[in-house]
Amino acid sequence: MSGWQELVCHGVLGTLGVSLLLPLYRLVRGPSLTDRVVALDLLALQVAGLIIVYSVYTGHSVLLDVALTLAIISSLGTIVIARYLFSGPGGQP
């Protein structure tokens, strides 16, 4: 890996690490349940992005499978929680 590529990887890893803190703040403070669900979804997608950048950084392409699975599972989990939120009284979609 050439020098500038390593530099870009370092920069992106640092930026993503900083941006992980912001949905964590919303996850702790969120006023309603749906806020926390959205924050959790965004957190999982950001972790998936972090794993993708790390796989480029180390050159291990196996880690891409981990990132893909994490992103898909988190989105499916969000859909399932939305179905659960519909289940109140009079909550027919």
Next chain:
Amino acid sequence: MLLAGVGICRMPDLFLRLQTTAKASTLGVGLLLGAAAVALEDVSVTARALLGIAFIFAITPVATQLIARAAFRAGIPLWEHTGQNDLEEQRPRGAPREPHLGQRETD
């Protein structure tokens, strides 16, 4: 992705948070997968990245739409400066209600 984090931290309302995070995070993960496909230079990696981009672009808007509809039905309060609300008459009155597990009540 950093913009999505700032958006979820600063936006005043659940629905604005939803729209700012869904688009930014979808585009962010898609571009990162594309960058990985270009950087690793392998056929299997490129195929996996294209598959992942397709899945994420298909699933994330669906999840966002379902969450927004569920939140609107549940009566989550809107921001006070929201101008247009086409579904106002279908909105339930009163406080936000809590979800519950089990059989649906027929009312």
